[in-house]
Amino acid sequence: MTTKQKLVLIGNGMAGVRAIEHLLKLAPERYEITIFGSEPHPNYNRIMLSSVLAGGASLQEIIINDWNWYSENDITLYTGHTITRIDTDRKVVTSQQGVSVPYDTLLIATGSNPFMLPLPGADKEGVIAFRDIKDCETMIEAARSYKKAVVIGGGLLGLEAARGLLHLGMKVQVVHINDYLMERQLDETAARMLQRELEAQGMEFMLKKSTTAIKGKKRATGLVFSDGSEADGDLVVMAVGIKPNVDLARASGIEINRGIVIDDFMRTSAPDVYAVGECAEHRGIAYGLVAPLYEQGAVLAKHLAGVNTEGYGGSVTSTKLKVSGVDVFSGGIFNDGPGNRSLKIQDELGGTYKKLVIKDGKLIGAVLFGDTSDGAELFSMIKKEESIEGREKSLLLGVSPDQLAGGSGSGSARLLAMADDEIICGCNGVSKGTIADAILNKGCNTVGAIKTCTKASASCGGCKPLVEGLLQIYSGDSIGEPVKEGICGCTTLSRDEIVASISEMRLMSVNEVMNVLEWNNSEGCSKCRPALNYYLGMLFPEEYVDEKESRVTNERFHANIQKDGTFTVVPRIYGGITSPTELKKIAEVAEKYEVPLVKFTGGQRLDLMGIKKEDLPKIWSDLDMPSGHAYGKTLRTVKTCVGNTFCRFGTQDSMGMGVKLEKAFERMNAPAKVKLAVSGCPRNCAEASIKDVGVIAIDGGWEIHVGGNGGIKVRATEVLTVVKTEDEVLEWSSAYLQLYREQAAWNERTAHWMERVGLDYVKQALEKAEDRQALVGRLQKTLSLTSDPWKEIVQSDDLRKNFEPLAKPQPVNS
Numbered sequence: 100m101t102t103k104q105k106l107v108l109i110g111n112g113m114a115g116v117r118a119i120e121h122l123l124k125l126a127p128e129r130y131e132i133t134i135f136g137s138e139p140h141p142n143y144n145r146i147m148l149s150s151v152l153a154g155g156a157s158l159q160e161i162i163i164n165d166w167n168w169y170s171e172n173d174i175t176l177y178t179g180h181t182i183t184r185i186d187t188d189r190k191v192v193t194s195q196q197g198v199s200v201p202y203d204t205l206l207i208a209t210g211s212n213p214f215m216l217p218l219p220g221a222d223k224e225g226v227i228a229f230r231d232i233k234d235c236e237t238m239i240e241a242a243r244s245y246k247k248a249v250v251i252g253g254g255l256l257g258l259e260a261a262r263g264l265l266h267l268g269m270k271v272q273v274v275h276i277n278d279y280l281m282e283r284q285l286d287e288t289a290a291r292m293l294q295r296e297l298e299a300q301g302m303e304f305m306l307k308k309s310t311t312a313i314k315g316k317k318r319a320t321g322l323v324f325s326d327g328s329e330a331d332g333d334l335v336v337m338a339v340g341i342k343p344n345v346d347l348a349r350a351s352g353i354e355i356n357r358g359i360v361i362d363d364f365m366r367t368s369a370p371d372v373y374a375v376g377e378c379a380e381h382r383g384i385a386y387g388l389v390a391p392l393y394e395q396g397a398v399l400a401k402h403l404a405g406v407n408t409e410g411y412g413g414s415v416t417s418t419k420l421k422v423s424g425v426d427v428f429s430g431g432i433f434n435d436g437p438g439n440r441s442l443k444i445q446d447e448l449g450g451t452y453k454k455l456v457i458k459d460g461k462l463i464g465a466v467l468f469g470d471t472s473d474g475a476e477l478f479s480m481i482k483k484e485e486s487i488e489g490r491e492k493s494l495l496l497g498v499s500p501d502q503l504a505g506g507s508g509s510g511s512a513r514l515l516a517m518a519d520d521e522i523i524c525g526c527n528g529v530s531k532g533t534i535a536d537a538i539l540n541k542g543c544n545t546v547g548a549i550k551t552c553t554k555a556s557a558s559c560g561g562c563k564p565l566v567e568g569l570l571q572i573y574s575g576d577s578i579g580e581p582v583k584e585g586i587c588g589c590t591t592l593s594r595d596e597i598v599a600s601i602s603e604m605r606l607m608s609v610n611e612v613m614n615v616l617e618w619n620n621s622e623g624c625s626k627c628r629p630a631l632n633y634y635l636g637m638l639f640p641e642e643y644v645d646e647k648e649s650r651v652t653n654e655r656f657h658a659n660i661q662k663d664g665t666f667t668v669v670p671r672i673y674g675g676i677t678s679p680t681e682l683k684k685i686a687e688v689a690e691k692y693e694v695p696l697v698k699f700t701g702g703q704r705l706d707l708m709g710i711k712k713e714d715l716p717k718i719w720s721d722l723d724m725p726s727g728h729a730y731g732k733t734l735r736t737v738k739t740c741v742g743n744t745f746c747r748f749g750t751q752d753s754m755g756m757g758v759k760l761e762k763a764f765e766r767m768n769a770p771a772k773v774k775l776a777v778s779g780c781p782r783n784c785a786e787a788s789i790k791d792v793g794v795i796a797i798d799g800g801w802e803i804h805v806g807g808n809g810g811i812k813v814r815a816t817e818v819l820t821v822v823k824t825e826d827e828v829l830e831w832s833s834a835y836l837q838l839y840r841e842q843a844a845w846n847e848r849t850a851h852w853m854e855r856v857g858l859d860y861v862k863q864a865l866e867k868a869e870d871r872q873a874l875v876g877r878l879q880k881t882l883s884l885t886s887d888p889w890k891e892i893v894q895s896d897d898l899r900k901n902f903e904p905l906a907k908p909q910p911v912n913s
C-alpha cells in the first residue's frame with residue numbers, strides 16, 4: 100500500500116477549498132488532507148453575504164460544504180485555528196492554538212483583509228468592515244438598535260452593503276472619494292445612471308468626500324470630512340478595497356510583492372508551497388473576484404494530481420453588481436484610452452446604456468446598464484479576443500429577439516446562437532455546452548439540478564437568468580418541476596386557486612391574469628407564462644388566442660430543438676402504420692435536404708434530424724403530411740403491435756384501434772406530453788403498461804390502463820376499467836384525458852397526477868356515463884378548434900418569416 104502524501108491547506112475559504120474539491124475528483128486517494136481555517140464555520144459562499152444582508156438568503160443557505168463533506172472526504176478540519184507559523188525547512192505548520200501538522204505539500208489560501216482606513220476613531224465601537232459572517236451578523240444586530248449607517252466606499256462591496264442595510268431598515272449614506280460611483284468598474288455615464296437608480300431605492304450619496312476622522316465617544320456617531328462637513332451614523336462600514344493577506348507568508352520568508360508571488364502553477368518561492376486565491380499575485384495581479392481564483396484552483400488541482408496542464412495564464416475579469424432591481428455589468432477594459440474606440444448607446448427613458456470598447460478590431464471591454472442580457476456573450480468575445488469587425492453596430496444595437504426567435508420576445512435566440520464553449524457562469528467557468536449536456540443528457544430539468552450537477556449559478560447567481568434561458572431552450576417540453584404550489588416566485592397562489600380565479604373572473608390573457616392576481620413580477624417568468632397560457636387555452640378553447648411568446652421553444656417552432664440548435668421533423672404516421680408511397684416521400688425529402696440522420700423513434704415514427712430552422716417550412720411543404728407533434732405537450736404517438744390481423748396470439752385489431760385513437764386525439768394539447776399504446780393481447784408487445792393510456796386486448800374486450808410512464812422514473816399503469824367495444828375505448832380514454840387536461844398542474848405527467856389524486860378519485864370521477872359524456876363533449880369541442888400547425892405555417896408568409904435565417908448585421912460605416 101502506498102502511503103498518502105500530506106497536504107495542508109491554510110484558509111478554509113472559497114479559493115482553497117474549491118482547489119481541494121477539484122483535487123478530490125482528480126486524485127481522491129493521493130493526499131491525506133488537513134485544512135485550517137480562522138473562521139469557526141465550514142466553507143461558505145462569501146459572495147452571498149450580500150444576499151444574506153439583503154434578506155435573499157439565510158446563513159445556512161450559503162454553506163458550500165457542510166461539516167459532513169469534510170468527514171466524508173477524510174479531511175481533518177481545524178476551524179477557529181489560525182496558522183501563525185510555517186517552518187518551510189522542517190515542513191511543519193503551527194496554529195495559534197498550538198496544533199502543529201507536518202506537510203509534504205502546503206497550500207496557502209488566506210484570502211484578503213479588508214483595507215481599514217487608519218483614521219482617528221477607527222477603533223471605536225460600531226466601525227466595521229464587510230468581509231465575513233461575523234461582520235454580517237454585526238450589521239444585522241446593529242440595525243436592531245440603531246437607525247443611521249454610513250458606508251465609506253462606493254465600490255461593489257460598499258453598494259452591496261448599503262443595499263443590505265437599507266433592507267434592514269436603516270437610513271444609509273454612502274461616502275465616496277471619487278466624483279462618481281464604482282469608478283473601478285464603470286464609466287461616468289453608467290455610474291450616474293446607477294446613482295439615480297440607487298437614490299430611487301432610498302440610498303443617499305456624498306461624493307468627492309475624504310474622511311478625516313470618526314466622531315463619537317466609545318461608539319462611532321459619524322464622520323468628519325476634509326472640507327469640514329460631517330455625516331451622522333451609528334454604524335460605519337468601511338468598504339474601500341482589500342489587501343492580500345500575506346503576513347504569514349512574509350514571516351515565513353516566502354517571496355511577497357503585493358500578494359504572495361506565484362508562477363503559472365501556483366508555486367511560491369518556497370519548495371512544495373503553493374498559494375491560490377486573493378492572497379496570491381500572478382504576473383503582477385492579485386485578483387479580487389472568484390472566477391479567476393477558481394481558474395487558478397482548477398489548474399493547481401491538475402498540477403497536484405499529476406494531470407498534464409498548460410498552467411494558468413491570467414484572467415480577464417467581469418463584474419456584476421448584486422443589487423436587486425439594478426442591472427450593471429462591466430467586463431475587460433471599459434475606459435477610453437490611446438488606440439481605443441468606443442461605441443455607446445443610451446436610452447434615458449428606458450434607463451439602459453451600453454458601451455463597447457474596441458481596439459484593433461477586437462472588443463476589449465464593455466459596460467452595460469439596465470439590460471445586462473448581452474453580458475455573457477460580450478464577455479466571451481472579450482476573452483476570446485475575436486475580431487468583431489463589421490459586426491460592431493449590430494453588437495451595439497443587439498439583434499432583435501423577434502428577428503431571431505420568431506417572436507419569442509426573449510433572449511433565447513441569442514443564447515441559441517452562442518457557441519458551445521462560451522462561458523455562461525463566469526464564477527464557476529461553466530460553458531453553454533456543459534449546461535446543455537446536463538439538461539439533455541443528465542436529466543437536469545431545474546436550475547437547482549443544474550447547479551448541483553455543473554455548479555453554474557452556485558456562486559453570485561448572476562448567471563441564473565441565462566441558465567433559466569438554456570433550460571427553457573433545451574428542456575424543450577420538460578422544463579422544471581411540475582407546477583403545483585404557487586407556480587413560481589411570481590405568485591403565492593396555488594394552481595387550483597389560479598385556475599378557479601381565471602374561470603370565475605373570465606380572465607382572458609396572460610397579462611390580465613398577472614395583473615388581476617397581483618403577480619410580484621409584472622413580466623412573469625419562464626415557469627408561469629407557459630402554465631397560464633395552457634390554463635387559459637384549456638378553459639376557454641373558443642375565445643382564447645394562444646400566446647406564442649408564452650410557449651416554450653419547441654412549441655414556438657413546432658419542432659424539437661437539438662443540442663446543436665438544429666431541429667427535427669417527425670411526420671404523423673397513425674398507429675405507426677405507413678405505406679411505400681409515404682416512405683418514398685420521406686426518403687426523397689431526406690435526400691433533397693441532405694438530412695444528416697433519419698431515425699425510428701421509440702414510438703414507431705420516423706425522425707428526420709439535424710434540420711436547419713430555415714428548412715423546416717420547405718420540408719413540411721414537400722412532405723405534405725400532418726405534424727407528428729413530436730415536440731409539444733400534446734398527444735405524441737399511439738404505438739401498436741400487429742394484433743389479430745397478423746399475429747396468432749392476437750385477440751383484437753390493435754392496429755385499427757391505435758389508428759382510431761391517434762386520429763381522435765391528434766393535436767390534443769395537455770399539461771404534459773401524452774403517449775398511448777395498444778397491444779393485441781396481454782403479451783403486450785406495444786408496452787402499453789408504461790403509457791399514459793395503454794389499451795390491452797383481452798378475450799371479448801379491452802382493458803384500459805392509465806398513468807404509466809417509461810421515463811426517468813418508470814411507473815406501471817393501473818387498470819381504469821374493462822370494456823367490450825372500440826367505441827367504449829374511445830369514450831373512456833377521451834373522458835380520462837379530458838379530466839387530466841382540466842385538473843393536472845402544468846407540466847404534470849399523468850403518472851404524477853395519478854400518484855397525487857389516486858386511482859379511486861379518477862374512477863369515481865368517470866363512473867357515471869353522463870359525467871363521461873360531458874368530459875368527452877368538452878374534449879371534442881377543443882379538438883374541433885385545432886388545426887395542423889405546419890399547414891398554417893406553410894401557407895402563411897408572416898408565419899414563415901419566423902423561420903428565416905438571421906439578418907446579416909450591417910457594417911458600421913454603411
Ligand SMILES: Cc1cc2nc3c(=O)[nH]c(=O)nc-3n(C[C@H](O)[C@H](O)[C@H](O)COP(=O)(O)OP(=O)(O)OC[C@H]3O[C@@H](n4cnc5c(N)ncnc54)[C@H](O)[C@@H]3O)c2cc1C
Pocket residue numbers: 109110111112113114115135136137138145146147148149180181182183208209210211229230231256259344347375376377378386387388389390392419421526559
Ligand atoms: C460581501 C462580499 C461580496 C462579494 N461578492 C462577490 C461577487 O459577487 N463576485 C465575486 O467574484 N467576488 C465577490 N466577492 C469576493 C470573493 O468573495 C472573494 O474573491 C473570495 O472569497 C476570495 O476567496 P479566497 O479563498 O481567496 O479568500 P477567502 O474566501 O477570504 O478565504 C480565506 C480564508 O482564509 C482564512 N485565513 C486567513 N488567514 C488564515 C490563517 N493564517 N490561518 C487559517 N485561516 C486563515 C480566512 O479566515 C478566510 O476564511 C465578494 C466578497 C465579499 C466580502
Ligand SMILES: NC(=O)c1ccc[n+]([C@@H]2O[C@H](COP(=O)([O-])OP(=O)(O)OC[C@H]3O[C@@H](n4cnc5c(N)ncnc54)[C@H](O)[C@@H]3O)[C@@H](O)[C@H]2O)c1
Pocket residue numbers: 216251252253254255256257259274275276277280281282283308309310338339340341386387388418419420421
Ligand atoms: N459583485 C461583486 O462582484 C463584488 C461584490 C462585493 C465585493 N466584491 C469584491 O470584494 C473586494 C472588495 O470590494 P470593494 O468594493 O471594497 O473594493 P473596490 O476596490 O472595488 O472599491 C473600493 C471603492 O472605495 C473607494 N474608496 C477608496 N478609498 C476611499 C475613501 N477613503 N473614502 C471613500 N471611498 C473610498 C474607491 O474609490 C473604490 O471605488 C473587491 O475585490 C471586489 O471585487 C465584488
Ligand code: SF4
Pocket residue numbers: 740741742743746747748749750753778779780781782783784785
Ligand atoms: S401483443 Fe399479443 S397480439 Fe400483439 S404482437 Fe404481441 S403477441 Fe401478438
Ligand code: FES
Pocket residue numbers: 523524525526527555556557558559560561562563
Ligand atoms: S456567474 Fe456567478 S454564479 Fe454564475
